Amino acid sequence: MFKILLYKLPVAVCGLMLGTATLGNFFFTLNFNIGGYLFLLISILLTILFCTKCCIYSNEVLNELSDQNIGATFPTFTMTIITSVYIMWHQLQLHYLILVVIWWCMVFLQFIMICWFCYYHFWKQKHTKWIPNTSWFVTFVGIGVISETAIDFNRLFGKVVLCIAAVCCIVLLLFILHGKTWQLYNNTQLPMVIILAAPVALCLNAYLTITTQYSNIIVVVTIILSQCLFILTLYFVPQLKRIGFVPTFSALTFPWVTTAMSLYSVIEYLPSNFIILMNSFRVVFVIETLIATIAVIYVLFNYARWMRLQILMNIKE
Structure with missing residues (x-):
C-alpha cells in the first residue's frame, strides 16, 4: 500500500509542501508556536514522502515534469526546503552548519x-x-x-536575487494580465490561476525582510497591487468549486499565505501614528490569515481523501 501511495503521489503536492511550510513559518512569526510546529512537521513529512517517490519512481516524476505547467511549478520543492531550513535556523535557533550547507545546495x-x-x-x-x-x-x-530567507545566510546575495525576481515579476505580470493567459488552462490546471496572488506579495515581503532602508513608494505600490491581485484570485473561487478537487488545488496554499504575510510585514513597517490605517490593515490581515489557513487545511484534507481514493481504486484493479 505504501508503494501505491508513493506511485500515486503527484508532483503538484510540492505546492502543498511549500504552503504548509510557509504557514508554519508565518505562525512562528505570530508567536503561535503550536501551529508553527504542526505545519512544519506536516511539510517535512510530505517532503520525505516526495523525496522517496523521486528515488523509487523517478521516471514517473520525469514524465509529469514534461508538462510545461507542472515543470514550471517544480521549484516549489526547493522553495519548501529553503523555507524549512530558515524556520529551523531563524525561528527555532538551531544554528547548525549542515543547515547552511542545505540552504546553499537548495539555492x-x-x-x-x-x-x-x-x-x-x-x-x-x-x-x-x-x-x-x-x-x-x-x-x-x-x-x-x-531573498526572504537570505537575511540569516547572505544578505547581499538576497538583495541581488530580489532584484532579479522583481524584474521577472513585472515582465510576467504585464504579459499575463494583458493577455489573460490563464484562460488557456483546462479544468485540472485552472487552480494554478491562484498563483497570481503570490509574486508581488512575495517580492514585497522579501523587500521588507532583506532591506534596511525602505522606499515608501515601493511599499505603497506593491501593497496595493498585491491586495488587488489577491481580490482578483478570489473571483475564481466559484469556478474552482464547480470543478471539484484536483491535485493542482495545492496552488491555493502558498499564494494566499504569502499575501497575508506581506500585509503583516507592512503593518510592522508602518509608523505608530498611522492608527486608522494600521487598524484597517489589521482587520484585513485577520480576514486574509483566516482565508489562507482555511485554504491550507482544506487542501490538506482533500489531498488525504484524494490519495485514499486513488489507493482504493488501485487495489480494486
Missing part, C-alpha cells in the same frame, strides 16, 4: 531547475509557441523565497 538546485525549464521547454522545443502563464511565476519569481 543552487533551484537555479539548476530554472535552467532545466528554459532548456527543456524553450530551447529543446524552440518551434513551440511560448505563452507565459501564472505557473511561470513559480519558476522565475519563486526565487524571492531565497
